[in-house]
Amino acid sequence: MKSKIFFILLVTALLLFTYGCRKEEKQAVEVKDESAEKSMTASADELKIVDEKAENILNGLNKGDYSLFSRDFTDAAKQNLDLEYFNKLRKFVKDNSGDYVSKTIAFSKGNTYSYDCQFSKETVLLGLILSSDLSKVESFYLDSANMREVLSHQLDFAK
Secondary structure, three states: OHHHHHHHHHHHHHHHHHHHHHHHHHHHHHHHHHHHHHHHHHHHHHHHHHHHHHHHHHHHHHHOOHHHHOOOEOHHHHHHOOHHHHHHHHHHHHHHHOOEEEEEEEEEEOOEEEEEEEEOOOEEEEEEEEOOOOOOEEEEEEEOHHHHHHHHHHOOOOO
8 A cells, every 4th residue: 555655656746847847948948939039129120220221222223322322331342332333333233123112121140131122123132241230331232133144144155
């Protein structure tokens, strides 16, 4: 009889212990979720900053406004993307993709962001690399099907 009671107490203790461990695991997951929410809040704040920089580039291209386009560039980026280059880039984008209409965030990690941008003729990918404090645009790129098609003909080495 004593061995039956001991066995029942042992099984009950093991069940309570197992239940307690599972409850602790669930609480740990909930803590992780709370920290993920905090990081999403910070990302939303960062995204506001980055969105403004992306809008300046895209609206600058639309309007032909070099000072708006390059407003957030580092000094090195401004040297590499001078007014002459800007005018060539603007013509290339307008001819192949049209006018900028809207954008949605596609990817963000660290100081790298990309947007799917709707232009009047097609969707264009805008990639941005920002300084670590997100205050300046270090580099950017534009990519689309029409742009690649035109560039592939210009870079056709088979001919």
